[in-house]
Amino acid sequence: MTIQPVALRYVRIVAILRHLVLLLVFVTAAISVAPVWSDTADHSQIINKLAPSLKDRKTIAAAIDEIVTSDAPRKRIWLESLLAGTLYQRKSDDMVVHAIKTDTGFDLTAALDGSAIGHVGKREVRKFKINNSLRAQLRSAIAQMALQDSDPGSRRQALERMLQSLDEEKMAAINRLAEVETDSDVHALIQTARQLDALQNGDSQSRLDAIDTLGINTREPVVQALQKLTDTTDDPAVADAAAASLAEISQRIAVFKQVETVLFGLSLGSVLAMAAIGLAITFGVMGVINMAHGEMIMLGAYTTWAVQQAFPVIVEFSLLLAVPLAFAVAFLVGVVIEFLVIRHLYGRPLETLLATFGISLILQQTVRTLVSPQNVPVSNPSWLSGQWLIDPALSIAVNRLVIFLFCLAVFAALMWLLRKTFFGLKVRAVSQNREMARAMGARSSRIDAMTFGLGAGIAGVAGVALSQLTNVGPNMGQSYIVDSFMVVVFGGVGNLWGTLLAGLSLGVVNKFLEPWAGAVLAKIIVLVFIILFIQRYPRGLFPQRGRAAGD
Amino acid sequence: MFLKNAICGSLLTAGLTCAVSVSAEDTIKVGVLHSLSGTMAISETTLKDTMLLLIDEQNKKGGLLGKQLEAVVVDPASDWPLFAEKARELIEVNSVEAVFGAWTSVSRKSVLPVFEELNSILFYPVQYEGEESSKNVFYTGAAPNQQAIPAVDYLKDEIGVERWVLAGTDYVYPRTTNKILEAYLKDNGVAAEDIMINYTPFGHSDWQSIVSDIKNFGGTGRKTAVVSTVNGDANVPFYKELGNQGVSAEDIPVVAFSVGEEELSGIDTTPLVGHLAAWNYFMSVESDENDDFIAKWHEFIGSEDRVTNDPMEAHYIGFNMWVKAVEKAGTTDPAAVQDAIIGVTVPNLTGGYSAMMPNHHITKPVLIGEIQDDGQFDVVWETNGLVAGDAWSDFLPDSKDIISDWRAPLSCGNYNVVTAKCSGQQL
Known part of the structure; x- marks a missing residue:
């Protein structure tokens, strides 16, 4: 019995050696002729880096980094699948697979080449579990890859995500994109990114220019960068310009807040x-x-x-x-x-x-x-x-x-x-x-x-x-019966328009009260108001008139 | 069992007491005081079933002191004063030896005088705000230092959170917990302007402005987290609104103290994935005891889809502690059991042991889990070893000098170590 493992190991070594030789031969060939072949050879190792670390998130994080820097053509699919929670490991041979849930188990496709490899039961696969920090890592890695997408919408989203934490590498990628970009919205974002970069890393003059060009820009990263600049810069001209710009932006945001409250109220x-x-x-x-x-x-x-x-x-x-x-x-x-x-x-x-x-x-x-x-x-x-x-x-x-x-x-x-x-x-x-x-x-x-x-x-x-x-x-x-009676009585019993307007106005009033009174008190204030209102106008906002009013 | 439950259910709706057992002669009676109708029925019905399972299992093992156990189930109908009436009925009319029950703090406060007056025993299985220790109550759920404080430590040390939103439903548990947390955060050097506190009514469904406020509060570039003591149903629209306004768990994680497997089983969990919860038990914990308990639960309830949760584990621990204490004391007499149970140690479901402390709280591990898309939690952090429940918080000025020890000679639940005086209930 002891011979067998030794023999096996020997066979395996020979196999590996043969693979290596083959690999050498093919790698040289692959560079010029057969890129498809190289996928399965190299990239199986990269994706399999994930496999032993099913639950150890530090190892998964390192494996993700390796996948990102590799040139595996399917790496984006792997990362997206990992993010979506559809990346699994088959228990029988530790193969990394994409799994789609069905009533009886999972339909599997190989992660390596996307080929369908049949159906397995619920307990035959293990899921790669990820946590928040891995999710953030995946999102930002996918965002960088998405810069090359053909859909301008996903390029825009990718840029939005990258604005939150710009660094040299990301700026390089963004600058490369700028040379070929045709979509005007994406271009505007590229400009924002460049100015943001100038705000964070430029000299005084380029900072002043950036503040000037950015104008009233309500993006969160811009506001944060300006705030930081006001607090830390040594150049008084830059600090003044940043503070002035910040004041205008906050004013704009305050107006939007009011609009938002009205919208919340209407909703x-x-x-x-x-x-x-x-x-x-x-x-x-x-x-x-x-x-x-x-x-x-x-x-x-x-x-x-x-x-x-x-x-x-x-x-x-x-x-x-x-x-x-x-x-x-x-x-x-x-x-x-x-x-x-x-x-x-x-x-x-x-x-x-x-x-x-x-x-x-x-x-x-x-x-x-x-x-x-x-x-x-x-x-x-x-x-x-x-x-x-x-x-x-x-x-x-x-x-x-x-x-x-x-x-x-x-x-x-x-x-x-x-x-x-x-x-x-x-x-x-x-x-x-x-x-x-x-x-x-x-x-x-x-x-x-x-x-x-x-x-x-x-x-x-x-x-x-x-x-x-x-x-x-x-x-x-x-939970709706009291509110419903309140709205109908407030609007004027028998008047449909009254109901609509009463509902909308109570909503808006409630939302304006909420920020300073709190949700609990706002509700009480509205109720008290309605009680008082009904005392004064028992027939509501829009009383029925004429003979229809009855009694 | 199902038929018996069904009959029992119909009797209960008629307002009658219902005993689930064939032999009424010479049994040890155990009271189950959980709402089976009204708003709390969602959570409490499961605990009633858990008790029936535990009693059933114990009877299969030959009962207790050579007698069979008999569950006496009553329905306090989520009506707090009715809890006190039903508790009195259990003890005086049905002469039960111990009661397992209550969920909300207000229901516990309602039954407390009854148990103290009639000197009976209540096992309370839900996490609560602390600041209480009664001779007659055993708190098998988490005290704030077994749930809230470790959760905040996790966010502070592991995630690097600097700004805090304390959001809660407007009643005693969130208010006290938030008071403790606020004091704790300030002790740790968090400035007052980095803490935002918000309360909403029960069943609040319109979270637009609050989520927008949270978003603004977290928009400063410094890591922000929400510590949520929002109770029950109101969580679903809250998380939905977070998703609607594009707040993801990576940006602003929400750690909840009232969201467990049971609460997640009735909803679409997509908008919740990645948010956190702090408990002493998760169904996904890998241990032999847990696998065994889940298997028995599924068999008892007749469905593979039913989940287990933290308060169920608390009843599991509490019931086993009571059984062991009765065996130790050789009698079910409440006074003897109260003495015998202190120091009793039983296995919990997370692979360790829990012990009953002299302050009537127990030792538990604290786990932080991330919500997964299947409604289960994935444990991302746990305390080293067990945490002993602290009845009186060390972070509130009024209670930091107070200790609780029900062993002789102190025998006091509210003892001030500075003035050396015992206030409240005494022997």
Whole structure:
């Protein structure tokens, strides 16, 4: 038995020697003729440097450095895969592979040449684990490589990343790019990088020039460099110029901050309005104190979750499908509630309040029992993530913008339905004067059911939007019911425009209060304000006038 | 077991007490006081199941003192005053020998007088703000020096953080913890303007302005981190907003004290990857005890997808300590057990041993984990050896001279070493 390992070792040495000879032969050939062959020969060693260090992050860091400096053609793919967490090691032979998760395990491709090497079970591969410092290292390495990308967008992103920590090597790479760059946005960034470099390392004159050319530039690295310059430079002219420029920049940033607060407020306001519009119909138009309104929102959110569970492949478009479905589900539940409970209680607000409160508890417990008492995960489609950059110091999150527009769209659709359709006419007629409407031939009971269903359906649609911002769980409706009543009452019961404006203005007021009062106190101040406001104007911002006002 | 649980669940909703056992005669009764409905049900239901598992396992081993154990489960419904009523019911009506339960600090404060009056025993399994030591309560979760302080040390020494955001939900645990942390940071030479403190209401969902403030605060070029005592649900929109505004874990890491495997199992973890949590146990820890416990848990709960978390480990430790103390004392009498349990040492799930200290806190290792995309944590740092829980923080002027020692002759939970006086509960 002892002979075998020795023999094996001998064979291995011979094999290695043969490889070395072959390698020598081919390396000379490879330089001129066959670059493809050299990939697999040299680069297998480079990628395998990762392998023994599966968990030891210091060794991984060194291996990454080596990969970065190597000329392996697939090195960017390796690094990106490592960053994305799809780089694994096959346990059977320690081979480094890319793995894509499937239901039963992983589909593997060889890291070395990208060839597919089949499917393995969950426990047959080990993942390369990375931490924050490795992530930062990978990102900056990938950024340097991305400077050569054909897509100007990714070149721009790479430059943005490099601006945060410029050094000689990076400046050299940026200068090389400058010679061939054609995209004007990227060029502007290259200029910023050069001036930033001058600010940090130049002489007084070039610093002054840089401050002058940079002008009012709100980029974080520029602000930091100017701040540092003001604090440390010996040249009073440079210090003055930097301080003056800094003052202008801070002024610009302060203006952007105000704009940002308004945008945040509008976004919060659109959420409030969105949650309240359904209630504006059931409570506002019909006068039903609907405590189960929050649960309609919850049902809509759960519909979104159900759609994503049922069709995992279309998560990207799940919301488009969820909107009509959520409306349908909440509409049906609303009609059933109206038919079974509410129609027997018209004109008895206290009993309605209690009954709908009971319904809300029943609905919550139903979801808790049927689905789970835990929150359910609703994923965000990628087209809803990211930011829309207006200025380095001012950006809008895409999902907030979409929800704001969605809120306006729902509102517009509802206005159209109530103002321009025959159904809307009947709804308004019944809510204003039931007897007269019936005398004119409107079937009030059916209209009531439809109207309540409509309010519930709109709440369901709101649930789809809210599922993108907050938790989806059995209790989620509870957190919106108070806010919704607040918005409807503040805006003026029965007035849809009032609801929209009340929602938006409460959002903005809240966001202006928050920075100096804190989130807790801001909420209290808003509540106190509304109580006082209702004391003075019991009918809200936009009271109904004329005969429609009733009583 | 499932059927029994289901029946039990339906009885509980009807407001009845429910005992999970066939034989009601001559058993040792153990009370389980966790909310099974209301806002805390999400976290506490799992702990109720953990207790049922532990009791079940002990019965398979032949019970305790030759008798079978019987779990008495009540539902305090996330209603703090109801916790006190249910605790009284457990002790007086069901005559349980020990109670395992409570999650929020306010529920613990609510039941505390009941346990002291009736001289019973409570095992409290959740990390808390400290500044308390009762003869009748055993704190198996982390005190601030077993979670918050080591986490700050890690950020300070390993990551090089210089600016600090202390963000929390507005109630007693975050407020006290942040007070301790603020004092600790200032002791370590951090200037007041480098600390930003922020509180939000329970279930806060609109984090736009706060995240924007954090971004500005961290935009000075000096390394910034967020120490988060934000509780429960509100974490999800918080992390989502961080992602939305482009704040990544490499730029501004968030270390959380209330986010564990259970909390992550209900959400899409993509925006959280790389953020940190400090606990005394992670499901991903590699040890034989842990593998064994996870296997039993999966079998008991009937699902491979269920996770384990830190408070579950605390119950595991607490229950085993109680069992060992009862065996040592030869009786389940609370007074005898209170004496016997001090110094009892049992295995924890991270491969070491935890001991019950004279101040009714236990020794634990402290681990820092980074959130992975599968909702698990990857341990990036741990303390050398075990940390003993400190009931009274050394960093608050009011409590730095106070110690707790429930052994005779001191037998005091609130003893001032300067004035040599014992305040509060005494024997």
